[in-house]
Amino acid sequence: xxxxxxxxxxxxxxxxxxxxxxxxxxxxxxxxxxxxxxxxxxxxxxxxxxxxxxxxxxxxxxxxxxxxxxxxxxxxxxxxxxxxxxxxxxxxxxxxxxxxxxxxxxxxxxxxxxxxxxxxxxxxxxxxxxxxxxxxxxxxxxxxxxxxxxxxxxxxxxxxxxxxxxxxxxxxxxxxxxxxxxxxxxxxxxxxxxxxxxxxxxxxxxxxxxxxxxxxxxxxxxxxxxxxxxxxxxxxxxxxxxxxxxxxxxxxxxxxxxxxxxxxxxxxxxxxxxxxxxxxxxxxxxxxxxxxxxxxxxxxxxxxxxxxxxxxxxxxxxxxxxxxxxxxxxxxxxxxxxxxxxxxxxxxxxxxxxxxxxxxxxxxxxxxxxxxxxxxxxxxxxxxxxxxxxxxxxxxxxxxxxxxxxxxxxxxxxxxxxxxxxxxxxxxxxxxxxxxxxxxxxxxxxxx
Amino acid sequence: xxxxxxxxxxxxxxxxxxxxxxxxxxxxxxxxxxxxxxxxxxxxxxxxxxxxxxxxxxxxxxxxxxxxxxxxxxxxxxxxxxxxxxxxxxxxxxxxxxxxxxxxxxxxxxxxxxxxxxxxxxxxxxxxxxxxxxxxxxxxxxxxxxxxxxxxxxxxxxxxxxxxxxxxxxxxxxxxxxxxxxxxxxxxxxxxxxxxxxxxxxxxxxxxxxxxxxxxxxxxxxxxxxxxxxxxxxxxxxxxxxxxxxxxxxxxxxxxxxxxxxxxxxxxxxxxxxxxxxxxxxxxxxxxxxxxxxxxxxxxxxxxxxxxxxxxxxxxxxxxxxxxxxxxxxxxxxxxxxxxxxxxxxxxxxxxxxxxxxxxxxxxxxxxxxxxxxxxxxxxxxxxxxxxxxxxxxxxxxxxxxxxxxxxxxxxxxxxxxxxxxxxxxxxxxxxxxxxxxxxxxxxxxxxxxxxxxxxxxxxxxxxxxxxxxxxxxxxxxxxxxxxxxxxxxxxxxxxxxxxxxxxxxxxxxx
Numbered sequence: 001x002x003x004x005x006x007x008x009x010x011x012x013x014x015x016x017x018x019x020x021x022x023x024x025x026x027x028x029x030x031x032x033x034x035x036x037x038x039x040x041x042x043x044x045x046x047x048x049x050x051x052x053x054x055x056x057x058x059x060x061x062x063x064x065x066x067x068x069x070x071x072x073x074x075x076x077x078x079x080x081x082x083x084x085x086x087x088x089x090x091x092x093x094x095x096x097x098x099x100x101x102x103x104x105x106x107x108x109x110x111x112x113x114x115x116x117x118x119x120x121x122x123x124x125x126x127x128x129x130x131x132x133x134x135x136x137x138x139x140x141x142x143x144x145x146x147x148x149x150x151x152x153x154x155x156x157x158x159x160x161x162x163x164x165x166x167x168x169x170x171x172x173x174x175x176x177x178x179x180x181x182x183x184x185x186x187x188x189x190x191x192x193x194x195x196x197x198x199x200x201x202x203x204x205x206x207x208x209x210x211x212x213x214x215x216x217x218x219x220x221x222x223x224x225x226x227x228x229x230x231x232x233x234x235x236x237x238x239x240x241x242x243x244x245x246x247x248x249x250x251x252x253x254x255x256x257x258x259x260x261x262x263x264x265x266x267x268x269x270x271x272x273x274x275x276x277x278x279x280x281x282x283x284x285x286x287x288x289x290x291x292x293x294x295x296x297x298x299x300x301x302x303x304x305x306x307x308x309x310x311x312x313x314x315x316x317x318x319x320x321x322x323x324x325x326x327x328x329x330x331x332x333x334x335x336x337x338x339x340x341x342x343x344x345x346x347x348x349x350x351x352x353x354x355x356x357x358x359x360x361x362x363x364x365x366x367x368x369x370x371x372x373x374x375x376x377x378x379x380x381x382x383x384x385x386x387x388x389x390x391x392x393x394x395x396x397x398x399x400x401x402x403x404x405x406x407x408x409x410x411x412x413x414x415x416x417x418x419x420x421x422x423x424x425x426x427x428x429x430x431x432x433x434x435x436x437x438x439x440x441x442x443x444x445x446x447x448x
Numbered sequence: 449x450x451x452x453x454x455x456x457x458x459x460x461x462x463x464x465x466x467x468x469x470x471x472x473x474x475x476x477x478x479x480x481x482x483x484x485x486x487x488x489x490x491x492x493x494x495x496x497x498x499x500x501x502x503x504x505x506x507x508x509x510x511x512x513x514x515x516x517x518x519x520x521x522x523x524x525x526x527x528x529x530x531x532x533x534x535x536x537x538x539x540x541x542x543x544x545x546x547x548x549x550x551x552x553x554x555x556x557x558x559x560x561x562x563x564x565x566x567x568x569x570x571x572x573x574x575x576x577x578x579x580x581x582x583x584x585x586x587x588x589x590x591x592x593x594x595x596x597x598x599x600x601x602x603x604x605x606x607x608x609x610x611x612x613x614x615x616x617x618x619x620x621x622x623x624x625x626x627x628x629x630x631x632x633x634x635x636x637x638x639x640x641x642x643x644x645x646x647x648x649x650x651x652x653x654x655x656x657x658x659x660x661x662x663x664x665x666x667x668x669x670x671x672x673x674x675x676x677x678x679x680x681x682x683x684x685x686x687x688x689x690x691x692x693x694x695x696x697x698x699x700x701x702x703x704x705x706x707x708x709x710x711x712x713x714x715x716x717x718x719x720x721x722x723x724x725x726x727x728x729x730x731x732x733x734x735x736x737x738x739x740x741x742x743x744x745x746x747x748x749x750x751x752x753x754x755x756x757x758x759x760x761x762x763x764x765x766x767x768x769x770x771x772x773x774x775x776x777x778x779x780x781x782x783x784x785x786x787x788x789x790x791x792x793x794x795x796x797x798x799x800x801x802x803x804x805x806x807x808x809x810x811x812x813x814x815x816x817x818x819x820x821x822x823x824x825x826x827x828x829x830x831x832x833x834x835x836x837x838x839x840x841x842x843x844x845x846x847x848x849x850x851x852x853x854x855x856x857x858x859x860x861x862x863x864x865x866x867x868x869x870x871x872x873x874x875x876x877x878x879x880x881x882x883x884x885x886x887x888x889x890x891x892x893x894x895x896x897x898x899x900x901x902x903x904x905x906x907x908x909x910x911x912x913x914x915x916x917x918x919x920x921x922x923x924x925x926x927x928x929x930x931x932x933x934x935x936x937x938x939x940x941x942x943x944x945x946x947x948x949x950x951x952x953x954x955x956x957x958x959x
Contacts, residue, residue: 059565061580271798344518
C-alpha cells in the first residue's frame with residue numbers, strides 16, 4: 001500500500017521492542033464481540049491509475065460551469081482564479097500544516113492570516129476581522145448569536161432579502177439557544193422592512209446587500225434607526241467582489257459584517273469548502289467567535305504573529321466559550337488573501353466594475369426577451385427575472401440545450417410563492433456570446 | 449556550459465568553527481507584510497475595460513479608497529513562497545500532534561478535487577447536470593456507513609465541532625419528537641473543549657463524568673449521574689488519553705437504559721477504522737473528521753469536514769440536504785418537508801464540503817477495506833512503539849497495557865529539572881520536529897500527547913524518539929538553557945503571547 005511505509009520486517013521488529021506478541025494484542029482493550037474478523041464489505045485497495053479513472057468517470061457525469069453559457073449565482077459565484085493562487089495553496093508548507101499552535105514554526109500561516117484579517121477589515125470597513133469561519137452562512141448564524149450575547153436580547157429580525165439557506169442556518173443555531181429569528185417574507189427590495197419588526201427584545205437586524213435577489217441597498221438609514229432602538233446591525237454579503245464597487249458595511253453603520261469569501265480565490269466546488277468573512281466594531285472584539293491572529297514580538301524583539309484572545313475559545317473556556325468553533329477555513333482564507341494580493345485595490349475595483357458591466361449587458365439582453373421582466377432595479381452582478389412560466393421548468397429546458405440559466409427561487413425557497421422568478425448572475429467569466437446565446441434560447445423557450 | 453565544466457569545484461577554505469556575525473538569513477528570508485511592500489497602485493491581474501459604467505448605482509458606490517495593496521505575480525509568488533518557508537509541515541518531518549492525526553496527504557486527492565467536473569460545479573445547478581457529484585456523495589456515504597456500521601449519515605457539517613453540533617441537535621430533535629425534552633449532557637473530564645462547548649450551544653447543561661485511575665470513564669460515576677434528565681452521553685473513543693474505553697458496551701447499555709443517546713466523538717476513529725465499527729459498540733451518533741482519518745489536508749487550520757453517522761433511531765431527524773436515488777438517477781433532498789419533515793434544520797448553505805468529499809473518497813478507494821484496516825493497525829503499532837521507546841526516560845501517564853493511536857506522557861520525569869512541558873516542546877523545534885500536543889488532555893499534569901500516525905516510516909519515528917531521548921538526557925543533566933531559550937533555530941525565537949493578548953493588534957495599520 002503506497003501510503004503505508006512500514007515493512008513486515010519493521011512491524012515484527014517494533015512488536016518485539018514493544019513486547020507484544022501480535023498486532024491483535026495491541027487491540028486487547030476492544031471487547032471481543034466488537035472485533036471485526038476481517039475487512040469490511042468494501043472493495044480492496046487500488047492503484048493510483050485505477051482510482052483516477054474511477055473518479056474521472058464520476059467527474060465526467062457532471063457538466064462543469066465552464067462548459068458553456070452559465071448564469072448561476074445566489075450565494076456562490078464563478079470567477080476566474082489565477083493559476084498562481086492554486087500553486088501557493090498547494091505548497092506543502094501551507095497545505096500540510098496544522099493550526100498554528102506553535103507560532104515559532106508557523107509564521108507563514110500566521111502572517112498570511114494577519115494579512116487576511118487586515119484585508120477583510122479594509123473591505124468591510126470595520127476595524128476587526130477574525131481569521132475566517134466555515135462559510136458565509138455559518139458566519140451569519142454566529143453573528144446572530146454574538147448580537148444576542150452583546151445585547152442580552154433574544155430576537156433577531158432577518159430581512160426577506162436574506163439568502164434562504166442563511167436564514168435556515170441562523171434559525172437552526174439560534175433557536176436551540178433560545179434566540180428567536182423572525183424571518184420577514186421574501187421581498188426583492190425591502191431590506192428596510194426589518195425596522196418595523198424591531199421591538200425591545202431585538203438583538204439585531206440582519207440585512208443583506210446585494211441581497212439574494214441582487215438588490216443593492218444603502219443600509220445607513222436602517223442602521224441609524226436600528227441603533228436608536230438598541231439593536232445591532234448585521235450586514236450580510238454573499239458576493240465579496242461587490243466590496244470593490246459598493247459602499248462598505250462599516251461605512252453604512254454595520255456593527256457586524258459577514259460575507260461569503262468564496263468569490264475571491266476559491267472555485268465553486270459544488271458548495272464547499274468556502275470561507276466565511278467576519279468583521280465587527282472594535283468594542284465587540286472579545287465577543288467574537290473564531291480564531292484571531294495578533295501581532296507580537298519574539299524573545300529578541302522581532303515582530304511575529306500568534307493566535308490570540310483564545311480565552312474566548314472552547315479549548316480554554318469549554319462550555320462558557322463564545323462558540324464551539326475550533327477551526328477556521330485556513331487554506332481557503334489563504335487563497336482569498338493571495339488572490340486579493342494579486343488583485344490589489346486597482347484589480348478588485350476593475351473586477352467589480354467588469355462583473356457589474358457584464359450584468360448590465362445581461363440585463364439589456366434579457367429585458368428584450370418577450371415575456372421576461374427584470375425585477376431588480378439596483379443590482380451589482382445578479383438580478384431577478386420574472387418569467388411567464390415556472391423558472392425551474394425553463395432552467396431544465398435550457399439545461400438540455402447546454403445553457404445553465406440561473407437559480408430558480410423555488411429551488412431555494414418554495415414557500416416564497418415565487419416560482420416564476422429566476423435569479424441570474426454575470427461575472428467577468430460571462431462572455432458576450434454567452435449572453436447572446438442565453439437570450440436567444442430564452443426567447444425560443446418562452447415562445448413555446 | 450555548466451560551472452562544473454569550468455573545473456572550479458568549491459571546497460571549504462577555512463576551518464569550520466563559530467560563524468562570524470553575518471547579516472543575512474540564508475534561504476529563510478525576513479519578509480515584510482504585503483502592506484509594507486509599496487504596492488498601492490499595482491495589480492497582478494490583467495482585465496479588460498468594463499463595457500458599461502456604474503452610473504446606475506449612483507449614491508451606492510464607494511467614495512473612499514479601500515486601502516488594499518496589490519503586487520505583480522512575481523512579487524506575490526515570492527512573498528508567499530518566502531512565508532511558506534517559515535512553516536513546519538508534514539511533508540518536511542514528523543508532526544506528532546496528538547489528537548490531530550497529522551498523516552500524509554496524498555496528492556492524488558488534490559488532483560481529483562481539481563477536476564473541472566468537481567471544482568467547477570455550482571451547488572445550485574440543475575440536478576440533471578450534477579449526477580456524478582451526487583453519485584460521489586452517495587458513494588462516500590456508503591463507505592462511511594459501512595466503516596461505522598451505522599445506517600445513516602449527515603454529510604453537511606463543515607468541521608468536527610460542526611459535526612458534534614449536528615449530532616447533538618439530531619438527538620435533541622429525536623427527544624423532542626417523543627415529548628421528552630431533557631436538559632443535560634454528560635461529558636468526561638478528559639474530553640476535548642469542543643464537547644462541552646458544543647453541548648452548551650445545543651442548549652444543554654454540561655455535567656462532567658469522572659475518570660478512573662487507568663484513564664477511562666468512571667462507570668460508577670456515569671451510572672450515578674445518568675437519569676431521566678440526561679439527553680446524551682458524549683464519549684470520545686479511543687479517548688483523549690489514547691486509550692480504548694474497555695467498558696464501552698457497558699457505557700452504551702447504561703446510557704440507553706436511562707433513555708439517553710450515546711454520542712461518540714470520532715476524532716480518534718483512525719485508531720480503529722476497518723477493525724471496529726462504532727455501530728457495534730452501541731453508538732447512536734458519531735462525527736468523523738475527514739481531515740483526520742481520511743487524510744484531507746489540514747491546510748494550516750481548515751477547511752475540515754465532519755459528517756455524522758447516525759443510528760436508525762436518529763436518522764429521520766438528520767438535517768437536509770442528502771442524496772437519494774431511484775431509477776431515474778440521483779436527487780437531492782434539500783428542504784425539511786415530505787420525507788425530510790422531521791429534519792432538525794440546516795447546518796450551512798448548500799451541501800457541505802464537496803471538495804473534501806472528493807479527497808476522502810479518493811483516499812478510501814486507494815486504501816480499500818484491507819488498506820484501511822492496515823491504517824488502524826499501523827497507527828496503533830507506531831504509537832505503541834513510541835511509548836515503548838520513550839518509557840524508560842519519560843513517564844507514561846498510563847503505563848499499563850497498550851495505548852491506541854497516541855502515546856500520552858505526563859511531566860513527572862521533569863520533576864526537579866526546572867524544565868517544563870512547554871520547554872520540551874520548544875526544544876523539539878530545534879531538533880527539527882513539530883512538538884507533540886502539550887497540556888492536553890487537561891486531566892494529566894503537563895501532558896505530552898504524541899500521535900505518529902500510520903504514515904510515518906520507522907526510521908523517522910526512531911529519529912524523533914532519539915531526539916526526545918537526547919532532550920530527556922539534557923534536562924536531567926541540568927542543561928536548562930537549552931530549553932528555556934528554545935527555540936534557537938526556528939525563524940523566530942519564543943513569541944510573547946501574553947503581550948499579544950494584553951494589547952491586541954489584529955490588523956496592520958500605517959505608521
